[in-house]
Amino acid sequence: MSRRDEILRIEDLYVHFYTYAGVVKAIDGVNMSVLRGETYGLVGETGCGKSVTMRAVLRLIPPPGRIVKGRVIFNGVNLLELPEEEMRKIRGAKIAYIVQDPTAALDPLYTSGFQVAETILAHEENVGKKSVWERVVSLFKSVLIPDAERRVKQYPHEFSGGMRQRVVIACAISEKPELLIADEPTTSVDVTVQAQILEVLEDLKKTQEMTMILVTHNLGLVAQICDRVGVMYAGSIVEVSDVFRLFEEPLHPYTRGLLNAIPHVTRTQFRLEPIPGTIPDLINPPPGCRFHPRCKHATGICKREKPKLREIEPGRFVACHLYRGD
Amino acid sequence: MKEKLARGLNRMLDLMGYGEKWREWKRKRRAMFEEWELMYKALKRSPLAKAGAAMAVVFFILGIFGPQILALINGLYSLLYSQGIIKQKIVLDPYKIFAGPRLGKPSLLHPFGCDEYGRDLFARVLTGARVSLIVSVVVISLGIPPGILLGLVSGYYGGKVDEFIMRVTDVFLAFPALVLAMAIAASLGAGLKSAIIALTIVWWPSYVRLVRGQVLSARENVYVEAARAIGVSNLRIMVKHILPNIISPVIVLATLDFGTVVILNAALSFIGLGAQPPTPEWGRIVYDGLDYLMMAPWYSIIPGTAVFLTALGFNLLGDGLRDVLDPRIRRSIEFASGRE
Numbered sequence: 001m002s003r004r005d006e007i008l009r010i011e012d013l014y015v016h017f018y019t020y021a022g023v024v025k026a027i028d029g030v031n032m033s034v035l036r037g038e039t040y041g042l043v044g045e046t047g048c049g050k051s052v053t054m055r056a057v058l059r060l061i062p063p064p065g066r067i068v069k070g071r072v073i074f075n076g077v078n079l080l081e082l083p084e085e086e087m088r089k090i091r092g093a094k095i096a097y098i099v100q101d102p103t104a105a106l107d108p109l110y111t112s113g114f115q116v117a118e119t120i121l122a123h124e125e126n127v128g129k130k131s132v133w134e135r136v137v138s139l140f141k142s143v144l145i146p147d148a149e150r151r152v153k154q155y156p157h158e159f160s161g162g163m164r165q166r167v168v169i170a171c172a173i174s175e176k177p178e179l180l181i182a183d184e185p186t187t188s189v190d191v192t193v194q195a196q197i198l199e200v201l202e203d204l205k206k207t208q209e210m211t212m213i214l215v216t217h218n219l220g221l222v223a224q225i226c227d228r229v230g231v232m233y234a235g236s237i238v239e240v241s242d243v244f245r246l247f248e249e250p251l252h253p254y255t256r257g258l259l260n261a262i263p264h265v266t267r268t269q270f271r272l273e274p275i276p277g278t279i280p281d282l283i284n285p286p287p288g289c290r291f292h293p294r295c296k297h298a299t300g301i302c303k304r305e306k307p308k309l310r311e312i313e314p315g316r317f318v319a320c321h322l323y324r325g326d
Numbered sequence: 327m328k329e330k331l332a333r334g335l336n337r338m339l340d341l342m343g344y345g346e347k348w349r350e351w352k353r354k355r356r357a358m359f360e361e362w363e364l365m366y367k368a369l370k371r372s373p374l375a376k377a378g379a380a381m382a383v384v385f386f387i388l389g390i391f392g393p394q395i396l397a398l399i400n401g402l403y404s405l406l407y408s409q410g411i412i413k414q415k416i417v418l419d420p421y422k423i424f425a426g427p428r429l430g431k432p433s434l435l436h437p438f439g440c441d442e443y444g445r446d447l448f449a450r451v452l453t454g455a456r457v458s459l460i461v462s463v464v465v466i467s468l469g470i471p472p473g474i475l476l477g478l479v480s481g482y483y484g485g486k487v488d489e490f491i492m493r494v495t496d497v498f499l500a501f502p503a504l505v506l507a508m509a510i511a512a513s514l515g516a517g518l519k520s521a522i523i524a525l526t527i528v529w530w531p532s533y534v535r536l537v538r539g540q541v542l543s544a545r546e547n548v549y550v551e552a553a554r555a556i557g558v559s560n561l562r563i564m565v566k567h568i569l570p571n572i573i574s575p576v577i578v579l580a581t582l583d584f585g586t587v588v589i590l591n592a593a594l595s596f597i598g599l600g601a602q603p604p605t606p607e608w609g610r611i612v613y614d615g616l617d618y619l620m621m622a623p624w625y626s627i628i629p630g631t632a633v634f635l636t637a638l639g640f641n642l643l644g645d646g647l648r649d650v651l652d653p654r655i656r657r658s659i660e661f662a663s664g665r666e
Contacts, residue, residue, distance in 0.1 A: 063484060092555065097556075099552045102552075123557055171552070
């Protein structure tokens with residue numbers, strides 16, 4: 001697809017955390033591009049930098065973390081160069097971010113309706129109290145919260161986990177953002193609620209023509225709702241593909257390992273195949289390809305040179321020396 | 327009794343035409359009222375907190391209505407005099423000399439005795455409550471807001487701002503409060519006004535430290551991050567989402583500090599840097615009485631006891647509030663008393 005359709009493009013992003021133990025190189029040269037209208041899945045194991053990458057987009061890296069270099073281009077504007085006040089206007093209005101633990105994302109001291117109204121008030125001036133309140137009620141309805149008129153006046157502790165999550169989603173979509181980043185939106189709720197939440201998200205995506213980035217480690221979820229997938233490992237993206245080809249024929253050894261570690265319904269298989277080893281220490285990452293100590297196919301070059309993300313076939317990118325063009 | 331009071335209040339507001347408004351307001355703040363009621367109930371279960379609250383209330387009442395109470399007693403005295411029940415005409419006045427016998431013992435007419443000029447000590451101690459009240463209210467209300475503000479900014483922004491504010495605060499905290507207050511009061515010239523200024527200057531740093539520490543943990547809350555992610559401004563996050571969540575330790579410390587201010591103010595006057603004679607300030611009266619400690623011990627002991635009881639009251643109340651303002655501890659009180 002052509003570049004014109006890109007809504008978000010991350011170029012060569014490096015994020016380091018300056019801790020007492022040393023510099024944690026959490027994000028190490030991420031390149032990523034999200035197309036307008038698609039659902040992009042960002043997968044990887046815990047601690048691989050998915051969330052940090054997404055926070056870097058919104059410039060919400062908590063100290064001691066710092067964006068060392070890179071560019072985050074949203075609708076043609078480099079977000080990393082914007083003044084703070086401009087950035088604030090983008091957060092919530094153009095790019096909405098659903099934090100990792102939505103059940104804790106509501107301030108216990110205010111009613112849930114107030115917190116949704118706060119998003120609107122943060123971005124719009126001269127709006128009447130009444131009209132904001134009506135919008136909040138209709139937002140509650142659009143995320144399928146029953147009895148919305150009564151619920152807006154209730155406090156977060158009066159909501160169940162799934163309902164709180166919907167309130168958070170209502171916050172996120174209240175300004176009709178172009179890009180919605182959902183950071184593991186379904187990890188803290190059970191499967192039935194997960195299904196409902198996903199339904200709400202997909203519905204909203206269709207009706208509001210949003211682009212969505214779904215950060216998760218749940219490959220089942222990815223298979224269900226994503227159009228394209230980026231696989232992250234130890235701070236960089238190792239494979240990008242559309243969802244069908246990724247599951248049919250994974251290219252990167254890490255992706256293959258991930259897929260082999262999922263139980264399969266139709267395949268008779270007694271043992272799952274884990275990926276050997278553990279995630280590398282990000283203070284002293286292995287030289288070259290960060291996956292090489294765990295990789296079956298590692299050769300000499302893997303230890304010396306970090307592979308670049310390259311397009312192997314149309315729409316499929318992989319960062320691995322196995323797929324060198326020559 | 328309580329229902330009757332509530333009904334009466336409603337009636338009154340109805341007659342004034344505010345009834346509906348008041349009830350609407352109450353409905354909206356339902357959760358807040360319930361919370362207050364819970365706190366009140368928990369507070370009532372702790373005898374120490376109750377005693378502290380009573381002492382604090384007495385201090386406030388005496389401080390605010392001291393002159394009226396004196397006038398009332400004087401009215402009674404003149405009535406008794408006109409009826410011929412008491413022989414001399416007595417007026418209790420903190421400044422009037424030779425109102426009674428010099429260094430007179432406590433008696434029915436002069437309950438706390440008299441000082442070396444024959445001034446009535448009851449009137450002086452009662453008026454002293456107002457001086458202490460004014461000093462503590464002014465110091466607390468002027469000293470805390472800048473402390474909270476600097477603490478919020480320091481904890482929320484961190485980095486160089488934090489470093490700067492905290493180092494300045496450290497400089498202030500490096501001196502014991504009394505020593506610093508003495509130095510400032512002495513350089514401003516002795517007097518009640520310089521004592522107030524000195525105490526205010528000494529007061530804010532401890533709040534900076536307290537608030538900063540609380541902000542550091544409160545800003546890690548997911549809802550703070552969520553608020554930033556939806557584009558809420560830093561100022562609004564600080565005021566609306568962080569401050570209300572950390573205010574209870576500030577309230578507790580402020581309550582405890584009420585007592586501390588009274589003590590420090592008395593100390594400043596005692597060493598001659600605070601209120602000057604003839605202002606009836608407790609610390610000053612204690613000092614004046616020292617010369618006559620053997621002959622007239624009540625002269626020093628009674629104002630000293632007033633300082634002690636005030637400080638004790640606010641400390642007990644502060645401790646009680648600490649337990650009550652923390653919902654977790656409050657639950658355990660409710661649970662322990664078995665009247666959940």
